[in-house]
Amino acid sequence: MEFERNAAPYRPSLERIADFREIYTPHDEARLTAQSARCMDCGIPFCQSQTLPDNRISKAGCPIHNLIPEWNDLVYRDQWRDALDRLHATNNFPEFTGRVCPAPCEGSCVLGITDPPVTIKNIEMAIVDKGFENGWIQPNPPSRRTNKIVAIVGSGPAGLAAADQLNRQGHSVTVYERADRIGGLLMYGIPNMKLDKEHIIQRRLALMEEEGVVFKPDSDIGDGMNGTVDIRNLVEESDVLLLTTGATTPNDLNLPGRELDGIHFAMEYLTANTKSLLDSNLEDGNYIDVSGERVLVIGGGDTGTDCLGTAMRHGCAELVNFELFPSHPEERRPTNPWPEYPLIFRVDYGHEEATAKFGEDPRIFGISTTEFMDNGNGRVGGVKTLDITME
Ligand SMILES: Cc1cc2nc3c(=O)[nH]c(=O)nc-3n(C[C@H](O)[C@H](O)[C@H](O)COP(=O)(O)OP(=O)(O)OC[C@H]3O[C@@H](n4cnc5c(N)ncnc54)[C@H](O)[C@@H]3O)c2cc1C
Numbered sequence: 512m513e514f515e516r517n518a519a520p521y522r523p524s525l526e527r528i529a530d531f532r533e534i535y536t537p538h539d540e541a542r543l544t545a546q547s548a549r550c551m552d553c554g555i556p557f558c559q560s561q562t563l564p565d566n567r568i569s570k571a572g573c574p575i576h577n578l579i580p581e582w583n584d585l586v587y588r589d590q591w592r593d594a595l596d597r598l599h600a601t602n603n604f605p606e607f608t609g610r611v612c613p614a615p616c617e618g619s620c621v622l623g624i625t626d627p628p629v630t631i632k633n634i635e636m637a638i639v640d641k642g643f644e645n646g647w648i649q650p651n652p653p654s655r656r657t658n659k660i661v662a663i664v665g666s667g668p669a670g671l672a673a674a675d676q677l678n679r680q681g682h683s684v685t686v687y688e689r690a691d692r693i694g695g696l697l698m699y700g701i702p703n704m705k706l707d708k709e710h711i712i713q714r715r716l717a718l719m720e721e722e723g724v725v726f727k728p729d730s731d732i733g734d735g736m737n738g739t740v741d742i743r744n745l746v747e748e749s750d751v752l753l754l755t756t757g758a759t760t761p762n763d764l765n766l767p768g769r770e771l772d773g774i775h776f777a778m779e780y781l782t783a784n785t786k787s788l789l790d791s792n793l794e795d796g797n798y799i800d801v802s803g804e805r806v807l808v809i810g811g812g813d814t815g816t817d818c819l820g821t822a823m824r825h826g827c828a829e830l831v832n833f834e835l836f837p838s839h840p841e842e843r844r845p846t847n848p849w850p851e852y853p854l855i856f857r858v859d860y861g862h863e864e865a866t867a868k869f870g871e872d873p874r875i876f877g878i879s880t881t882e883f884m885d886n887g888n889g890r891v892g893g894v895k896t897l898d899i900t901m902e
């Protein structure tokens with residue numbers, strides 16, 4: 512009742528688009544203490560459970576059941592190390608989720624019924640960052656090995672979390688990844704400004720290696736043809752084989768003009784950018800450079816926002832973002848009550864940056880693309896669209 516919500520700010524938009532460093536500002540302990548004091552330690556903490564009162568599982572609350580009121584209280588009492596232990600009790604990689612999770616916990620926070628919710632995600636990130644800074648997070652290999660061999664195909668968050676859990680049980684875990692770097696979409700989907708690759712992801716991977724997990728990048732698991740490693744060998748060699756290969760197939764727009772130059776899938780754009788950034792600080796030129804270009808991003812969500820943020824950092828000349836559906840309202844609809852995830856109008860980092868540079872939000876809502884137009888040289892120069900309204 513004494514403190515208002517005061518979320519940690521990002522670095523100023525116009526400053527941060529000049530680099531690919533993380534968008535976050537340093538943790539402010541006084542702010543975090545005051546913000547953790549807002550937590551009411553609810554008898555039924557909706558933030559940490561994913562179950563609605565009638566036992567329906569919903570998209571409400573923390574999907575991994577983080578012990579949120581416990582660590583909020585420990586932060587308030589300045590017991591950061593204990594807070595870290597409680598955070599790690601349910602979460603293998605809080606330094607990832609504290610940066611990129613969409614925070615359904617905040618959408619379900621009981622405070623949110625009458626006031627803005629507790630800044631749970633900021634507190635989570637601060638706890639784990641402080642844990643690393645203070646050297647509290649050290650390799651903790653299992654004391655005994657079971658001699659069971661586990662092969663995991665795919666090194667995204669699913670594969671990594673499984674590897675971490677199974678290694679802790681004493682099994683001998685090898686993670687196979689077809690890309691040249693481990694991490695799946697953590698590495699090559701989500702851009703560096705949202706989740707730092709060299710400092711944040713590599714730090715955790717190094718820790719897992721010291722704990723005994725073996726990583727094998729450049730290992731495309733398949734039928735043994737076309738340069739792939741034969742999966743039958745893995746089956747033979749392992750007690751358990753886990754497939755955590757994600758969803759690589761993009762959602763194409765098979766429209767007239769789709770074959771024109773200058774049309775790319777988000778993942779081509781984002782992956783090449785991060786790879787070139789990590790390989791050569793973008794000096795090898797092996798990425799889709801949109802500096803000085805007029806850029807249209809079709810599709811919203813995290814992927815669309817990350818494309819906006821990347822195009823801003825390249826120095827695009829104009830930026831427009833099409834969202835198929837009409838804009839969400841500022842407040843919840845009656846059909847989307849607390850504690851469900853709030854479907855409300857949000858301004859993410861990429862929207863903020865485009866607004867700061869170009870003077871207006873780049874999004875156009877309720878619009879569907881029907882055709883890509885040729886600029887006369889075999890390259891896309893425009894699109895035809897339809898306005899969409901919802902009944
Ligand atoms: C641009 C973008 C931004 C996102 N931002 C967010 C966000 O901010 N917050 C959030 O919560 N979620 C976000 N997501 C979603 C999130 O990244 C995914 O839900 C998550 O990565 C899925 O994890 P996964 O381990 O199942 O798969 P993936 O991360 O896709 O990992 C699967 C891995 O398996 C490998 N693989 C596949 N086949 C083989 C094979 N035959 N042999 C060897 N390896 C193989 C792939 O190369 C890949 O590395 C984002 C997604 C994208 C694309």
Ligand code: SF4
Pocket residue numbers: 549550551552553556557558559579580583619620621622629631
């Ligand atoms: S729902 Fe909100 S106020 Fe209640 S315990 Fe969780 S974070 Fe604290």
